[in-house]
Amino acid sequence: MNSITVIGSLNIDIVVRSARVPNTGETIAGTELHIIPGGKGANQAVAASKAGAPTRMIGCIGNDAFGQELTRSLSLAGVNSEGVSILQGVTTGTATILLEETGENRIIIVPGANGQVTPQQIDALWSSVVESKMILLQMEIPLETIAYIIKKASANKIPVLLNTAPIYPLPEDLYPLIHTLVANETEAALLSGRSVTDQATALAAAKSICAKGVNTCIITLGAQGAILYNQTGSLFQPSFKVKVVDTTAAGDTFVGVYAACVLAGRTTAESMKFASAAAAIAVTRLGAQTSMPAWQEVLQFLGSVGD
Ligand code: RIB
DSSP states (O other), rough: OOOOEEEEOOOEEEEEEEESSSOOOOOOOOOOOEEEEEEEHHHHHHHHHTTOOEEEEEEEEESEEEHHHHHHHHHTTEEEEEEEEEESSSOOOOEEEEEETTSOOEEEOOGGGGGGGOOHHHHHHOOOOOOOOEEEEEESHHHHHHHHHHHHHTTOOOOOOEOOOOOOOOOOOGEEEEEEEEEHHHHHHHTSSSSSSSHHHHHHHHEEEETTOOSSEEOOOGGGGGGEEEETTTEEEEEOOOOOHHHTTTTHHHHHHHHHHTTOOOHHHHHHHHHHHHHHHTTTTTGGGGGGOOOHHHHHHHHHOOO
16 A cells, blocks of 8 residues: 555653753743644654555554553544553553743653563564555664664565654664665764764765765755755755744654655655645644644745745
8 A cells, every 4th residue: 555654752742941941950930831742753654544554563562541642643643543552550651741832952861661662562563564665764763673674674675764753873784774864963973973064064964974874865854954965966955934832853853754755756856845834834833743834835835925
């Protein structure tokens, strides 16, 4: 089936908004508290589904209200959540997000059930995974499971898009098995061993990541745009200028929409443009899954900026 399988994390985001973050030992008053569905895996599934891709989610939640809220949010976005297991004796993952007035954030994750996504769970669901045309992965589930999925997908010729967030070193033998790797500037710097500050340094980093065996590398540079590199060449997508409210899940929106566009047969240039536009809309709104635009909004946005 022409569909995407996302295997990854589901978190409830506990968002505390304040003018600034406190210093060590300091107590300050915040202005707002929000409980919002998030988690990089679930976010990317929602973004892909809203962009029109038939999408299924595989992951783990606890038997609690947070878990129920996450499956509700997936279902509202049209994501098939039959592959999300409800585990006993463990809490649903959470992310406590300190959000400053500038829109910048600091996040502390408590993985909970996300830490229990195992190769056995993947095997049990494989007959449905193998029908999909693309697998999206991030790094909020155990590395052992990520490596297992990448190897199994490669053996079954299913392209894997890995978003290397949150970053930690990847085993070298995985690179040649990854079709598309999407990293932000910090992640790209760690993976390539090069400083990444602008378009030129991002291109150099993308080339060195591809030299490890990845087919296509995309490096997102926030307000500076995004660059894609593969054997056919490189492509730079400038960012769209918007008023930033909250940058949470901008990267997830980019990844989910990019994947949906590729699945729909759009060109690389179109896919990068739609992904950037959707991410630009997402940063103008509060929260993770709550900020992701419907496809029609992406089209309207592009029309409004004359693109
Ligand atoms: O990428 C944003 C996400 O990172 C948040 O939704 C939070 O849950 C963390 O996983």
